[in-house]
Amino acid sequence: MVNYPTVSLDATFAALADPTRRRILESLSQQQRRVKELAKPFAMSLPAVSKHLRVLEKAGLLKRRRMGREHHIELEPAPMRNAMLWIEHYRKFWEGSLDALADYLEKNNEFSKPHQTRKRKKGPKK
Amino acid sequence: MTTTATQPVSLNVSRLIKAPRARVFAALTTPAEITKWLGCGPCKAVVAKMEVRAGGEFRFRMKADDGEFDIFGVYREVNAPARLVFTWNYADCGPAQDGHETRVTIELSELDSGTRVEILHEGFATAEECDKHEHGWNECLDSIATLV
Numbered sequence: 001m002v003n004y005p006t007v008s009l010d011a012t013f014a015a016l017a018d019p020t021r022r023r024i025l026e027s028l029s030q031q032q033r034r035v036k037e038l039a040k041p042f043a044m045s046l047p048a049v050s051k052h053l054r055v056l057e058k059a060g061l062l063k064r065r066r067m068g069r070e071h072h073i074e075l076e077p078a079p080m081r082n083a084m085l086w087i088e089h090y091r092k093f094w095e096g097s098l099d100a101l102a103d104y105l106e107k108n109n110e111f112s113k114p115h116q117t118r119k120r121k122k123g124p125k126k
Numbered sequence: 127m128t129t130t131a132t133q134p135v136s137l138n139v140s141r142l143i144k145a146p147r148a149r150v151f152a153a154l155t156t157p158a159e160i161t162k163w164l165g166c167g168p169c170k171a172v173v174a175k176m177e178v179r180a181g182g183e184f185r186f187r188m189k190a191d192d193g194e195f196d197i198f199g200v201y202r203e204v205n206a207p208a209r210l211v212f213t214w215n216y217a218d219c220g221p222a223q224d225g226h227e228t229r230v231t232i233e234l235s236e237l238d239s240g241t242r243v244e245i246l247h248e249g250f251a252t253a254e255e256c257d258k259h260e261h262g263w264n265e266c267l268d269s270i271a272t273l274v
Contacts, residue, residue: 010226013250016135083135087250090137093165094245098141100163101243105145105153 015059136248151207
């Protein structure tokens with residue numbers, strides 16, 4: 001079993017950094033698959049696909065269930081949710097910043113005023 | 127989540143600002159002005175260092191009611207008034223978060239109605255970084271969660 005609390009977001013992001021692995025996850029998001037099924041759309045050997053699966057497994061992004069000789073692979077959504085949550089925080093940070101930037105620049109109404117980059121330092125008060 | 131699975135791990139945010147491009151670029155690159163807008167909610171930036179040139183460093187102290195942390199990095203490209211690229215790191219934000227570098231590209235395009243600002247934040251992890259951190263980013267995530 002994968003121990004989720006020890007799986008870092010870095011591992012999740014690193015696992016997601018590869019396009020093949022993202023396509024594997026996409027395929028698993030529809031339903032669980034056998035390894036052979038997962039390998040089919042890719043022009044690569046089974047061992048190469050298995051290597052990608054191991055990276056995803058290590059990052060806690062999938063679960064493997066053995067049924068006889070076959071391995072069934074299933075998506076484990078929790079780490080991805082954490083990763084998306086993290087990105088969502090960055091999104092809020094930037095959206096909040098851009099809103100403030102727009103407020104600041106549009107309030108000062110300098111659209112028609114030509115501007116030159118200044119070195120002059122302003123005081124902290126608005 | 128399904129729709130993001132095939133996307134690279136990066137983030138795009140864009141905004142139209144009714145101001146000339148040179149004016150927007152100045153607001154991004156002038157210490158006295160960046161403190162007017164960077165951060166959100168109760169989180170305020172204080173500029174400790176800001177050398178706006180390729181290879182120059184910046185460091186912002188982010189202050190909120192319940193804590194402080196640093197954002198710092200190096201300007202990779204400074205192409206006034208169109209493009210700004212810099213690295214993005216945290217300090218005092220938890221052992222896992224500190225030392226993890228990402229990258230921000232800001233592009234400004236001139237429109238009749240103002241300036242389109244596009245922010246790309248990318249490089250949330252590389253394969254090499256995979257084994258570097260044993261813990262999650264939860265501490266920093268928590269502290270940021272209170273800020274946004």
